[in-house]
Amino acid sequence: MIKKVIEIKKGTDASDEVELSWFDMQKPNLTAVSKAGVNFVIKAKFTHLHENDILVCEDNYAIKVSRCADEIFVLEFSDALTFAKTAYEIGNRHQPVMLEEFKIIILDDISLSDIIKECMANENINVEKTKGYFKPNGKAHHSH
Missing domain, CATH: 2.60.260.20 (Urease metallochaperone UreE, N-terminal domain)
Incomplete structure (x- = not known):
């Protein structure tokens, strides 16, 4: 029941x-x-x-x-331009993010798999998949 x-x-x-x-x-x-x-x-x-x-x-x-802890990706950037471009691409997918200085934390979501793959291939980005408590910045994941 x-x-x-x-x-x-x-x-x-x-x-x-x-x-x-x-x-x-x-x-x-x-x-x-x-x-x-x-x-x-x-x-x-x-x-x-x-x-x-x-x-x-x-x-x-x-x-x-x-x-419970979420499956997340932590993206750490060595330069501002790569950080900004990646943040822009994730933002275009309307995905919630946690932003820190030269760091983006996102949920493990299939809609971002291509961006994650590109980040893994970029020598200016360190990508770590882990578990953690996700708390997005601002009023993320709103409806229009």
Whole structure:
């Protein structure tokens, strides 16, 4: 049986937990399985999920949201022009990014695989695939 989440609360007790990626927490419609094996569905109108949100189901079953580490690429640049060109290309794909000085961090996403391949072939870019907590700059991943 699939439970339906009817409310999102803060600061209340929960009897179960679900680990979600940054991307999954942005989805307005989500189905997932909690750590206790409970299937649930949520339709979060006008918002997205946050760490420590409590998802309350129709039968008052409560599930706490926690973040899991995301599969990310860390791109480190040796020069400003390569950094700017790569940032421009990723931006044209409307992908969320974490920007730091001469560093771009992006989610492992198939829509960026060609850019990642080009970066790996460029001697001015160090590419590392790792796991980490993704927190994009600004209001990334918005809708038009």
